[in-house]
Amino acid sequence: xxxxxxxxxxxxxxxxxxxxxxxxxxxxxxxxxxxxxxxxxxxxxxxxxxxxxxxxxxxxxxxxxxxxxxxxxxxxxxxxxxxxxxxxxxxxxxxxxxxxxxxxxxxxxxxxxxxxxxxxxxxxxxxxxxxxxxxxxxxxxxxxxxxxxxxxxxxxxxxxxxxxxxxxxxxxxxxxxxxxxxxxxxxxxxxxxxxxxxxxxxxxxxxxxxxxxxxxxxxxxxxxxxxxxxxxxxxxxxxxxxxxxxxxxxxxxxxxxxxxxxxxxxxxxxxxxxxxxxxxxxxxxxxxxxxxxxxxxxxxxxxxxxxxxxxxxxxxxxxxxxxxxxxxxxxxxxxxxxxxxxxxxxxxxxxxxxxxxxxxx
Numbered sequence: 001x002x003x004x005x006x007x008x009x010x011x012x013x014x015x016x017x018x019x020x021x022x023x024x025x026x027x028x029x030x031x032x033x034x035x036x037x038x039x040x041x042x043x044x045x046x047x048x049x050x051x052x053x054x055x056x057x058x059x060x061x062x063x064x065x066x067x068x069x070x071x072x073x074x075x076x077x078x079x080x081x082x083x084x085x086x087x088x089x090x091x092x093x094x095x096x097x098x099x100x101x102x103x104x105x106x107x108x109x110x111x112x113x114x115x116x117x118x119x120x121x122x123x124x125x126x127x128x129x130x131x132x133x134x135x136x137x138x139x140x141x142x143x144x145x146x147x148x149x150x151x152x153x154x155x156x157x158x159x160x161x162x163x164x165x166x167x168x169x170x171x172x173x174x175x176x177x178x179x180x181x182x183x184x185x186x187x188x189x190x191x192x193x194x195x196x197x198x199x200x201x202x203x204x205x206x207x208x209x210x211x212x213x214x215x216x217x218x219x220x221x222x223x224x225x226x227x228x229x230x231x232x233x234x235x236x237x238x239x240x241x242x243x244x245x246x247x248x249x250x251x252x253x254x255x256x257x258x259x260x261x262x263x264x265x266x267x268x269x270x271x272x273x274x275x276x277x278x279x280x281x282x283x284x285x286x287x288x289x290x291x292x293x294x295x296x297x298x299x300x301x302x303x304x305x306x307x308x309x310x311x312x313x314x315x316x317x318x319x320x321x322x323x324x325x326x327x328x329x330x331x332x333x334x335x336x337x338x339x340x341x342x343x344x345x346x347x348x349x350x351x352x353x354x355x356x357x358x359x360x361x
Contacts, residue, residue, distance in 0.1 A: 008078045010060075012036045015068030025063065025071055027082040032063060034071060052079065052088050125289075128253035132212075132246040140213035140249065141186075147211055151192075156204050158196030161220055167191055170223070170232065174216070177233055180303055181240035185214030189236070194219030206321060210239035212249040225324060226317055234304050234314030241299030247292040297348055301355035311352040318345050318352075 012023035012034065026033040032050050035042040049066040060072040061079040073079065083089050151157055160167065171189055178187035195203040206221035216239045218232070226232045242248055288296070297314075304311045322345040 007035070008073055008075050010071055010073030010075070012039075012071050013069060014039070015070065020072075023071060025073075027078070029086055032065075032071075034065070034069075047086060047088075052083060054089060055080065125250075125254055128250045129246075131253045132250035135212075135246070135249060137185075137213070142213075143249070144211040144213035144215045148190075148215065151217070154196055156196075157192035157194055157217070157219065158203070159193060160191040161193055162191055162223065166223075170218075170229070173229055173233055174236055176307075177236045177240060177303065178214075180306070181237065181244055181299070183244040185240075185243055187214045187216065187240065187243070190215060190217045191223075192217055192219055194221045206324065208235050208239055210242045210248060212243070212246060212252075214243050216240070216243075222317075222321075225320055227320075228313065230304075230308055230313035231317035233307070234300050234311070235317060237303035238296045238300035238314070241296030242288065242292065244299070245292070245295055247288055247296065251288060251292070293348065294351060297351055298355060301352055305356065305359050311356045315349045315352050318349055321345070 007024035007026050009022075009024050011020040013020055021036045021038045023034060023036040025035070031044060031046040033042050033044045045065050051064045053062040053064070055061060055076060060074050061076050063071040063073075063079070065071075162170075170191065174187070174189040178185075178189075181187070193203070194205045194207050204219060206219060206225045208216065208218040208222055210216045216236060218236065222235065223232060226235075300314055301311045304314055
């Protein structure tokens with residue numbers, strides 16, 4: 001049955017050239033009869049071989065045919081009436097209603113922005129932690145290796161000036177910490193000078209930080225600042241907590257979240273390569289969240305209670321670092337930093353005291 005209104009005027013493209021041809025279509029319940037005088041006799045297309053693009057305000061309606069041809073018309077009313085009659089694009093009716101009303105469109109925009117914000121604040125951290133948890137060990141080793149290349153440029157650290165005997169002593173003590181931390185990570189302690197000469201940055205000073213694969217860097221300056229090795233082992237146990245819980249990698253994933261999401265969704269290898277190349281810089285610029293620092297302090301607290309029956313050594317070196325460097329006041333705090341964290345040092349010390357009190361019989 002032919003629908004009311006008669007032939008609908010428009011233009012036709014044959015799918016092989018950009019030239020348009022004046023044309024009309026007659027819309028029926030069975031399909032579309034296309035008449036292009038320049039190309040010969042009319043041709044009838046059944047509904048199953050026709051698709052209609054969704055309506056967009058201000059844009060000509062498009063009817064596509066199975067052979068690649070397309071028909072365009074400005075008569076939206078005729079195409080819309082036919083769609084309703086034959087049941088095409090019913091699912092998009094609500095969308096079109098929203099697009100035609102400014103208030104509804106503005107409300108939808110607000111909802112979309114709110115959804116994106118909620119994802120960034122709540123969803124992305126969860127996604128980052130899950131991605132970090134399933135990242136293979138071989139990839140973690142690659143991240144460590146590439147980050148150390150950046151560190152070894154001499155801008156942040158230089159060769160350690162500690163004596164061979166002192167290095168051997170610290171390495172032996174660290175092996176005990178690493179064995180206690182477990183997790184199967186190939187822990188490596190790198191001792192470095194945190195104030196290499198001739199650098200613009202001035203180095204990282206008294207510091208210690210962990211890379212995702214189990215590499216822990218500790219500077220000569222924090223060794224000199226410590227009153228005893230128990231303090232240093234408390235610091236190193238704290239860093240192994242960041243490794244076993246993969247805090248650094250989760251932070252990187254979260255910081256580079258939009259690239260990560262794009263890679264996961266699209267499988268874009270270019271984005272993946274860009275992401276991998278950005279990891280070392282992100283690791284060096286990143287910091288830890290309040291929850292991450294608290295969790296790492298709890299790991300260190302358990303180690304110290306088991307080995308020394310007190311968390312006091314770690315409390316003491318944190319307080320000394322706070323006094324020596326100031327929380328966030330040192331301009332060198334541009335890489336992982338024992339004090340570049342939240343909560344603040346007084347809160348962390350009180351938390352360590354609470355851990356110790358809770359462990360008392």
